[in-house]
Amino acid sequence: MSPSGAEVLRQIKDRIEEVDPGTVREQLESGALVVDVRQDDEWATGHIPGARHVPKSHLESRIEGVAPDKSQRVVLYCASGQRSAWAARTLIEDLGYKSVESMTGGFTLWKDRGYQVEVPRFMSAEQRDRYSRHLLLNEVGIEGQQKLLDAKVLLLGAGGLGSPAALYLAAAGVGTLGIVDDDTVDLSNLQRQVIHNSERVGVAKVDSAQATINALNPDVKVEKYKVRLGPDNIMDILPNYDIVVDGLDNFPTRYLLNDASVRLRIPVVSAAILGFDGQLSVFKPYEGPCYRCLFPVPPPAELAPSCGANGVLGVLPGTMGLLQATEVIKLILDVGNPLIGRLLMYDALAATVTEVKIRRDPNCTICSRDPDEISDDELGVFPDYEAFCAGAH
Amino acid sequence: MATIRIPPVLRPSVGGEREISADGDNVGEILRAVAVDHPGTESQLFGADGELNRYVNVYLNDEDVRVLDGLDTTVSTADTLVILPAMAGGAR
Numbered sequence: 001m002s003p004s005g006a007e008v009l010r011q012i013k014d015r016i017e018e019v020d021p022g023t024v025r026e027q028l029e030s031g032a033l034v035v036d037v038r039q040d041d042e043w044a045t046g047h048i049p050g051a052r053h054v055p056k057s058h059l060e061s062r063i064e065g066v067a068p069d070k071s072q073r074v075v076l077y078c079a080s081g082q083r084s085a086w087a088a089r090t091l092i093e094d095l096g097y098k099s100v101e102s103m104t105g106g107f108t109l110w111k112d113r114g115y116q117v118e119v120p121r122f123m124s125a126e127q128r129d130r131y132s133r134h135l136l137l138n139e140v141g142i143e144g145q146q147k148l149l150d151a152k153v154l155l156l157g158a159g160g161l162g163s164p165a166a167l168y169l170a171a172a173g174v175g176t177l178g179i180v181d182d183d184t185v186d187l188s189n190l191q192r193q194v195i196h197n198s199e200r201v202g203v204a205k206v207d208s209a210q211a212t213i214n215a216l217n218p219d220v221k222v223e224k225y226k227v228r229l230g231p232d233n234i235m236d237i238l239p240n241y242d243i244v245v246d247g248l249d250n251f252p253t254r255y256l257l258n259d260a261s262v263r264l265r266i267p268v269v270s271a272a273i274l275g276f277d278g279q280l281s282v283f284k285p286y287e288g289p290c291y292r293c294l295f296p297v298p299p300p301a302e303l304a305p306s307c308g309a310n311g312v313l314g315v316l317p318g319t320m321g322l323l324q325a326t327e328v329i330k331l332i333l334d335v336g337n338p339l340i341g342r343l344l345m346y347d348a349l350a351a352t353v354t355e356v357k358i359r360r361d362p363n364c365t366i367c368s369r370d371p372d373e374i375s376d377d378e379l380g381v382f383p384d385y386e387a388f389c390a391g392a393h
Numbered sequence: 394m395a396t397i398r399i400p401p402v403l404r405p406s407v408g409g410e411r412e413i414s415a416d417g418d419n420v421g422e423i424l425r426a427v428a429v430d431h432p433g434t435e436s437q438l439f440g441a442d443g444e445l446n447r448y449v450n451v452y453l454n455d456e457d458v459r460v461l462d463g464l465d466t467t468v469s470t471a472d473t474l475v476i477l478p479a480m481a482g483g484a485r
Binding site: 251272273274275276277279294295296297298299300343345347349350354355356357358359 | 398400401402411446447448449450452455456457460475477478479480
């Protein structure tokens with residue numbers, strides 16, 4: 001006669017290691033990998049803080065996403081310690097993991113002991129559907145999607161670079177998008193500024209962008225700033241955001257943005273385009289160089305043409321703006337290798353990408369200083385950059 | 394001869410070329426050879442003191458020559474020099 005389920009479970013528990021919730025709590029503090037194998041609805045009502053979620057029904061296909069190293073120690077838990085025992089056996093005997101433990105008493109005992117519980121934020125059925133392709137990625141998942149929904153990203157300009165960046169960030173569910181632009185939609189913009197359309201010629205770009213974003217994704221809150229970013233407003237706007245997407249068309253504002261973002265420790269995903277060429281880098285204060293480390297002084301006006309005067313291939317800002325959006329999402333999710341300390345140059349005609357290293361300048365006039373040492377009185381006070389950069393436009 | 398990548402703003406000064414070649418054993422010799430062959434580039438690359446303008450970065454392959462030996466950095470024929478002036482343009 002075949003053994004009963006209870007008998008098999010007893011045999012399994014004899015073969016695997018079990019661990020007390022108190023020990024798991026200590027191990028979590030030292031960075032142990034704890035995996036919740038319960039179902040989605042159980043996880044949603046609360047889980048151990050810092051635990052990863054791999055439902056037992058998807059264990060075989062997804063465990064390697066959270067535990068790629070089979071020699072690493074993995075602690076599994078479920079509601080009572082039974083499903084996690086089965087799961088531990090699977091990891092050890094079927095998948096070749098070397099060090100797996102099942103938590104005795106499961107999440108029920110954890111809660112009974114009064115240990116801390118984290119309740120995930122609610123995601124509606126519609127959101128689960130809308131972001132389903134993100135939720136399937138180990139690098140995003142529900143936790144990452146929630147980070148995107150909580151993120152606040154400021155777009156400087158709803159123009160060539162800002163249009164595609166805003167569209168895809170909105171589609172990805174970045175919860176708050178600030179848009180700074182004092183311009184109105186012109187027919188000549190529509191060759192590349194795809195967030196606007198023919199019916200919106202003459203409409204403020206911030207209003208046009210908001211209409212498109214709202215129609216694409218109602219989860220996204222749009223904050224409109226119908227102003228030109230300058231010394232008088234930058235310190236009011238920037239502190240409300242986690243990341244800035246820079247598609248600025250002039251040097252004075254680029255330097256102003258750099259200095260303010262360094263003081264506020266806000267990363268800037270920066271791109272520039274001209275003709276068939278694009279540049280891209282991520283300036284994350286104190287983790288990498290700032291814009292002044294790369295270019296301590298602006299070029300004279302004859303070497304600093306704007307794309308309005310020189311022309312730009314319409315798809316180029318699309319390419320560069322989407323690379324910016326990609327870097328923004330990586331920063332929000334804290335995944336991958338961001339383009340910090342590197343400058344990427346894209347030549348559309350040659351179809352080549354060249355990358356050079358950017359070093360932090362130990363003598364940089366801005367980022368070699370500690371922003372915390374700058375007094376409140378100094379914050380928001382900037383030299384007159386328009387005069388400083390006279391000649392550049 | 395080393396390969397020199399020309400940025401968009403300098404291309405009008407080199408007949409529209411995206412890449413050119415020039416002789417020289419180090420960065421300074423090569424860039425001065427470029428300035429001789431294409432006089433329009435000289436004031437854009439070099440200041441009155443003969444040094445590289447600070448708003449122009451030059452990379453030997455992927456490394457900024459300022460963290461190497463500057464204009465004295467040795468260049469072999471297989472190397473590529475990348476000239477990178479600051480660029481703005483996008484929003485409008």
